[in-house]
Amino acid sequence: MAQVSLRKIVKAYEGGVQAVKGIDLEIADHEFVVLVGPSGCGKSTTLRMIAGLEEITSGDIAIGGTVVNDIPPRDRDIAMVFQNYALYPHMSVYDNMAFGLMLRKFPKAEIDRRVTEAARILDITPLLERKPKALSGGQRQRVAMGRAIVRDPKVFLFDEPLSNLDAKLRVQMRTEIKKVHQTVNTTTVYVTHDQVEAMTLADRVVVMNHGIIEQVGPPQELYHNPATKFVAGFIGSPSMNFIPAKVEQASGALRLHLPQGIVLDVPAARTARYQAHAGKDVLFGIRPEHLTDDKPTDKSNTAPVTLKPEVIEPMGMETLVHFKLDGTEVSARLDPATPATVGAPLSLIAHMDQMHLIDPTTDKVL
Amino acid sequence: MSATAAANRDMPSLYGKAGSLRSERRWALIWAYISLIFSAIILLTPPVYMLITSLKTSAEIADQKGNPWIVRNPTLDNYWELITNSLFQGFFINSVIVTVVVVALTMVISILAAFALARMRFWGSQVLATGVFLTYLVPDTLLFIPLYQIVGGLGLLNSIWGLVLVYPTLTVPFCTWIMIGYFASIPKELDEAALIDGATWPQMLLKIFVPVALPGIIAATIFAFTVSWAAFVYPTAFITTPDQMPLTIGVVSQLVRGDVFVWGQITAGALLAALPPVIVYAFLMDYYIAGLTAGATKG
Numbered sequence: 001m002a003q004v005s006l007r008k009i010v011k012a013y014e015g016g017v018q019a020v021k022g023i024d025l026e027i028a029d030h031e032f033v034v035l036v037g038p039s040g041c042g043k044s045t046t047l048r049m050i051a052g053l054e055e056i057t058s059g060d061i062a063i064g065g066t067v068v069n070d071i072p073p074r075d076r077d078i079a080m081v082f083q084n085y086a087l088y089p090h091m092s093v094y095d096n097m098a099f100g101l102m103l104r105k106f107p108k109a110e111i112d113r114r115v116t117e118a119a120r121i122l123d124i125t126p127l128l129e130r131k132p133k134a135l136s137g138g139q140r141q142r143v144a145m146g147r148a149i150v151r152d153p154k155v156f157l158f159d160e161p162l163s164n165l166d167a168k169l170r171v172q173m174r175t176e177i178k179k180v181h182q183t184v185n186t187t188t189v190y191v192t193h194d195q196v197e198a199m200t201l202a203d204r205v206v207v208m209n210h211g212i213i214e215q216v217g218p219p220q221e222l223y224h225n226p227a228t229k230f231v232a233g234f235i236g237s238p239s240m241n242f243i244p245a246k247v248e249q250a251s252g253a254l255r256l257h258l259p260q261g262i263v264l265d266v267p268a269a270r271t272a273r274y275q276a277h278a279g280k281d282v283l284f285g286i287r288p289e290h291l292t293d294d295k296p297t298d299k300s301n302t303a304p305v306t307l308k309p310e311v312i313e314p315m316g317m318e319t320l321v322h323f324k325l326d327g328t329e330v331s332a333r334l335d336p337a338t339p340a341t342v343g344a345p346l347s348l349i350a351h352m353d354q355m356h357l358i359d360p361t362t363d364k365v366l
Numbered sequence: 367m368s369a370t371a372a373a374n375r376d377m378p379s380l381y382g383k384a385g386s387l388r389s390e391r392r393w394a395l396i397w398a399y400i401s402l403i404f405s406a407i408i409l410l411t412p413p414v415y416m417l418i419t420s421l422k423t424s425a426e427i428a429d430q431k432g433n434p435w436i437v438r439n440p441t442l443d444n445y446w447e448l449i450t451n452s453l454f455q456g457f458f459i460n461s462v463i464v465t466v467v468v469v470a471l472t473m474v475i476s477i478l479a480a481f482a483l484a485r486m487r488f489w490g491s492q493v494l495a496t497g498v499f500l501t502y503l504v505p506d507t508l509l510f511i512p513l514y515q516i517v518g519g520l521g522l523l524n525s526i527w528g529l530v531l532v533y534p535t536l537t538v539p540f541c542t543w544i545m546i547g548y549f550a551s552i553p554k555e556l557d558e559a560a561l562i563d564g565a566t567w568p569q570m571l572l573k574i575f576v577p578v579a580l581p582g583i584i585a586a587t588i589f590a591f592t593v594s595w596a597a598f599v600y601p602t603a604f605i606t607t608p609d610q611m612p613l614t615i616g617v618v619s620q621l622v623r624g625d626v627f628v629w630g631q632i633t634a635g636a637l638l639a640a641l642p643p644v645i646v647y648a649f650l651m652d653y654y655i656a657g658l659t660a661g662a663t664k665g
Contacts, residue, residue, distance in 0.1 A: 053558050074564040086555035090577040100563035147563070210569075 002064030002077075002187055004050060007365040009059035011211075019045045021211040022059065032181050032188045036198035037208035037234070044159055046208070047191045052076050052155050053108045064154050069314065074103075079148035080157040083164055085140040087132040087147075093119075094128040097146045097235045101278050111150075117148040120178075121183060145177070149184060156181075158190040162197065166283075174200055177265050180205040195235050199223070206233045224354075229363040231357055238288050238320065241330045242358065245284035247277045256284055259326035274357055274366060282366070285356035288320065291332040292345040303347045312340050321346065399570050413637070420444050420634035421557035444630040445638070451610055454635065457616030459597060460526050461639070464612055468594040469587055472537040476586060479538070480558045481547030481571050485557060488583045495546055502539035509535065517604055524606045532604070533594045540593075548582030549575060584653035592643050613639040 004027040011020040013242045020042040025284055027033045027332035028337035035043040048054040050061055060067050068076050079100075087096050101111045119125045122142045132140055141161055148156055161177070162170045178201055181188055192198055198205045199219040207214045207230070208224065215227040219235075246257045247266075254274055255268040264284075266274060294304065308329070313320040319334045332348055339344050357366040380396060421440045432438070448454045482488075484497045513532050514523075522528030552575065560570045576583065601615045608620055617635035621628045 051562060053556075053561070071401065073561045074559075074566075078562060080559070080562050082555045082559060084553060084555055084561040088556065088559075088574055088578070088581075099560075103564040147559075151563075200534060 002359055003027055004155055004187060004189065005060070005062040006046070007048065007060045007062070007063065007115070009049060010057045010345075011042070011049060011054060012057040017161045020049070023208075023211075023213050025206060025213065025216065027187060027189060031183050032201060032202040033206060034190045034192060034198040034204075035206045035208055036192055036195055037214075038193060039114055041208040041252075042211040043191045043193075043208045045205075047114075047157055047189060050155070051078055051080050052190060061138045063125035077154045077159055079139055079151045079153040079158065081141070081148050081161045083160040085132070085144045085145055085164075087140055089132055092129055092131060093124065093135070093143050096132065096143055096223055097132050098169055100118060100147065100151050113152040114152070115146075117121055121148050121149065121180060135164050138173060140178070141173055142166065145180060149180065152184075152186075155188065156186050156188040156190075158188065160192055160234075161190075162192070162194075163299070169192075170197075172190075177201060197239065199235065205235075207234060209306065226256075226356065229285070229358045232285050232358070233366060236287055236289075237329050239334075240285050240287045241291065242330075243284045243286075243325055243328050243330060244281065244360075245272060246281055247279065247357070249278045254278060256282075258284060259328070262325075264305070264350060264352060266355075268357075269353070277357065277366060281360060283358040283360050285358055285365070286350055287354065288331040288333040290351040290354040291330070291337045292351070293333075293334050294349050295338075303350045303352050305350055306345050307348060308345055309340050309342050312342060369414040413640070416633040416637055420637055422630055424628070424630055437614045440485055448631055448638065449636055452637065453620055454616070456609060457613045457620075458638075460616075461612040461614070464526050464529050464533065465591060468533040468537060469590045471530070472534050472541050472590040472594075473583065473587060475534065475538050476541035476545050476574065477571070477583065479542045479560055480549050481575060483542070484549035484574075486548045486567070495543075498539050499543050501535075502543065506536060506597075506599045510599055513600070514603055523604055524610055526605075526610050526612070528604050529594075529597070529601060529612070532600050533597060536597070537590040537593050541590055544586045545579065545582055548579045552578055581653045584650055587644060588650055588653075591646060595639075595643055615623065 004025075006023055006025040006027075008022050008024060009020055010018065010022050012018045012061045015362075019040075023042075023046065025033075035046060037043050044087055045054060049056050050063075052068065052294070054072065056069055061070065063078070063152075088099065091099065097115045097118060098111045101114065108148070116125070116127070119128055122145060124139065124142050124146060127135060127143070130317055132143065135143065139352060141164075144161070159179070162173050165173060177190075181201075190197075190201060199222075199269055202219055204216060205222050206216045206217055210231050215222060215231045222231060222235045226235060229242065231244070243258055247356060248255045252271075253268065254271050256264045256266060258264065291305070307323040307325070309321045310324055311322040313322070314336060316336065317338045319338065319340065321332045321334055321340055334340060334348075359366055415435070418435060418437055421437045421442070421444075423439060423441055423443065438556070441478065453538060479498070483498070484493050513535070517523055517528040517532060520528070522531060543565060556574060556578070557570055560574050565573065579618050596614060597612070601612050605611050605615065612621065613635070617639060621632045621635060
């Protein structure tokens with residue numbers, strides 16, 4: 001068990017391309033941290049640098065207080081789970097899990113105890129004699145996790161472990177990973193491009209983009225208080241609507257002027273926060289789940305909007321409706337019972353206490 | 367939509383060929399059989415003729431009358447004389463020693479070289495890998511003169527150990543090339559997992575790469591075996607006395623006495639010499655093909 005510190009980590013490749021541009025991150029003991037971001041944001045490179053599979057161009061990585069920059073992977077006391085499982089195809093499940101311990105010359109009885117215990121936790125005891133090719137994707141991923149667990153390392157590293165699984169299995173394994181972490185309580189760094197995985201698993205989520213950290217925080221914090229337009233758009237599904245707007249002063253209060261003559265009142269509690277931006281162009285950000293049918297019980301801090309649906313997607317538990325506001329795509333989330341017809345005006349309300357304003361020049365959330 | 371589809375179905379130009387798939391396949395099969403039978407005849411005629419000749423007495427071979435493809439008085443005397451001939455036994459033992467040592471040497475060198483070239487990315491590894499293959503393209507008929515100097519300089523002329531030294535120049539490049547291809551088809555994550563599990567590079571090679579690449583190793587072994595068992599140019603150039611000769615040159619040089627060709631024994635000897643490779647191929651053919659086509663498709 002250990003904390004992990006990244007200090008000013010840079011990874012540059014030949015030709016000067018910087019995959020990671022000087023990131024700082026402190027991961028506490030027992031913490032489950034998820035690095036999330038789009039392809040090429042540097043999240044996997046960061047994980048591989050922690051593992052020792054990539055060299056660091058500059059900066060320091062410390063595991064349990066020891067700087068490990070020049071320590072080979074085998075001496076860092078970490079375990080890693082790969083996207084394609086990376087099981088040794090010629091070994092049985094038991095040997096796959098025992099391999100790391102055998103290399104470290106553990107006594108046979110201890111190896112047996114640990115493998116049996118890990119197999120019990122992961123529910124793969126009946127598979128111990130099988131070869132990887134006789135396992136399903138989900139079972140292989142369990143074995144890969146078992147191989148990590150038996151080592152009882154300081155840190156678990158997961159590199160997109162669920163990406164090769166089908167949607168249903170992915171949800172199941174996600175729960176499984178969370179359970180395992182609750183049982184073994186090892187410091188975990190988990191990389192994914194799936195924000196749902198990030199939100200559901202993490203104690204803290206690290207959102208990365210273009211080699212830098214955009215924001216670090218607990219899932220709810222990122223959802224409710226995103227720091228940048230990127231985080232606001234990346235966290236949450238479907239993603240947040242961004243509508244060009246202008247802030248106007250109106251007798252002590254603020255109003256937002258949206259395209260097609262829509263005017264929304266800014267809640268009084270936010271007036272002071274946005275006062276400095278009166279008269280300026282901003283981006284009005286609101287999540288689809290905060291642009292809903294006109295029938296909540298509590299109508300405080302809401303503003304009415306009428307729009308004509310372009311596409312209607314019934315999902316069962318909810319209905320997604322897509323509109324166009326002067327060329328900007330806007331989505332709303334409705335009660336499936338609400339009747340909506342393409343082209344017919346639909347009354348919605350915007351929950352203004354959940355709104356965000358974004359400075360279009362800096363992309364920072366105001 | 368469905369009306370159009372129904373109309374299309376009636377148009378012979380679009381759908382008339384559906385029935386011809388079977389006849390196309392039939393024609394492909396007919397041509398395949400014709401060409402296979404043709405090549406089989408060409409390739410099998412010499413060994414069959416050798417087998418027939420080896421079963422004849424010298425008198426019958428010399429007899430000009432009658433059909434040479436028919437054995438009138440079959441006999442195993444030629445085989446028996448060879449097997450009991452201590453000279454022939456010596457050739458056989460020499461061939462076995464040279465082949466076993468060469469195969470072992472080749473595999474050790476090739477596996478180590480291929481592992482380094484395929485996995486331990488270092489400056490110039492690409493050029494080196496291509497260079498290894500290019501050396502394979504130089505024919506042994508060009509190499510034996512300079513090699514004669516080298517082997518002579520080492521005092522290994524007319525010794526099977528001289529052959530052990532030079533055969534790897536034929537086997538190592540190709541085997542290394544096969545192994546590079548095989549190692550390259552092993553996913554990178556496998557070595558990374560092994561590194562994290564605590565393996566050193568030699569452990570990774572022995573415990574992960576060698577077992578996983580076993581089909582490739584078997585393919586390379588068969589190749590090295592065939593080349594060193596059948597080598598002709600080098601022993602012809604480097605070996606002069608019968609006690610050091612391998613089968614390939616022993617049979618032709620010692621069974622021709624003066625200008626008398628003992629055809630019965632020559633053919634019997636050639637067939638016996640060809641037996642070990644045939645046995646090896648028969649048992650390991652599947653591995654050989656799997657090894658040569660590694661990485662061709664996603665496994």
